[in-house]
Amino acid sequence: MTASPTLPIVPKAAPKISFVSLGCPKALVDSERILTHLRAEGYELARRHDGADVVIVNTCGFLDSAKAESLSAIGEAMAENGRVIVTGCMGAQPEEIREKYPNLLAVTGPQAYESVVAAVHEAVPPAHDPFFDLVPPQGVKLTPRHYAYLKISEGCNNRCTFCIIPSLRGDLVSRPAGDVLREAEKLVKAGVKELLVVSQDTSAYGVDIRYATSPWQGREVRAKFYDLAAELGELGAWVRMHYVYPYPHVDEVIPLMAEGKILPYLDMPLQHASPSVLKRMRRPGNQEKQLERIRRWREVCPDLAIRSTFIVGFPGETEAEFEELLGWIREAKLERVGCFEYEPVGGAVANGLGDLVPPEVKAERKRRFMEAQQSVSARLQKARVGKRLPVIIDAVAGGVAKGRSKYDAPEIDGNVHVTSRRPLRVGDIVTVKIERADAYDLYGSAV
Ligand code: SF4
Secondary structure, three states, X not given: OOXXXXXXXXXXXXXXXXXXEOOOHHHHHHHXXXXXXXXXXXXXXXXXXXXXXXXXXXXXXXOHHXXXXXXXXXXXXXXXXXXXXXXXXXXXXXXXXXXXXOOOOEEXXXXXXXXXXXXXXXXXXXXXXXXXXXXXXXXXXXXXXXXXXXXXXXXXXXXXXXXXXXXXXXXXXXXXXXXXXXXXXXXXXXXXXXXXXXXXXXXXXXXXXXXXXXEEOOEEEEOOHHHHHHHHOOOOOEEEEOOOOOOHHHHHHHHHHHOOOOOOEEEOOOEOOOHHHHHHHOOOOOHHHHHHHHHHHHHHOOXXXXXXXXXXXXXXXXXXXXXXXXXXXXXHXXXXXXXXXXXXXXXXXXXXXXXXXXXHHHHHHHHHHHHHHHHHHHHHHHOOOOOEEEEEEEEEEOOEEEEEOOOOOOOOOOOEEEEOOOOOOOOOEEEEEEEEEOXXXXXXEEO
């Protein structure tokens, strides 16, 4: 018998993954983690489903409309490719998905990174080539390079009656402060200029681990909202806080905003202003106290911009309760406001709490709400004309750049349209003289 010649190792092409990321910034962070892991193993990202070895759909199951969007994304992936793995919030209810698409390769729930990765391995094993192990230390980002979401915890200890997130994602699990800070530092070193802190309830950070300390740069840092904010503020990037609830200890963070350590911005989803509706929603809330709290925050940091979201047409919402909300919104003068019509999410306690408000009444209330807010916003926007504001550039096209001020988060708030004599690049932070304003956007020139 002759020895067989040594066969040359023919490098196998890297397996290709097509990825759809739906839902909120927290889901986006999950997507980034999955992709970072897979890229580290040598998988490549495909631009289209067609031709990919497998498609992953990270779904959102928060509202029925989000579920419908998720199901349609799965349908598209099945039609164009046929080898599909589903993960994310909707994956917590696999029967609903399997009923419609029985031939999926796998369905895994939220935060089940290992299961998604295992399902991918099974569908298409990783190629063994050390070259593919090269992955940027900050991981794979789905956001543009100059900003990044920083997830500080999973799950939620609250039980708002309209929300099924705790049943999908479980109770609050906070990351150690040192881990969060190391990730943030890597991102900043890789060129990220703006860190967007996200979680289900950012101000509750660390409650579950009793604010345990962890090492960071030779010191012990507590897993506490203030401590984390103060440390993030030292990294030299813009730091923007999302999903902060108006608990008393948030007061401590406002001076950091006044000192310019973190951005003077709070994304604070309040959902309603009528005490009786808030009670049915099981939200903490004495609105009088909240108005007082906001007033005090503005005394400490006059520059503070607050964004919030509200739900109209919650089960049993009366005209008088809605009027309370309108009055509150006129008085609170929040910079940015979103309004949603209540949607009866399957499994939410709220569905049984009162008569459902008819769709035409919900639509009418939303219209009146937005009208009330528009006059507030128009006044606030006008007050910015003539000011010089730092603006972070998000996009440049045909000599005009689009960016955001400190008062605007990406995707959800307004833009600043910037003209400039010198070329601007994405990620630049430039001073812009504001010349004009409309209800949402500002217009000006770089100085
Ligand atoms: S705070 Fe309320 S709305 Fe937000 S995730 Fe927790 S339970 Fe849901």
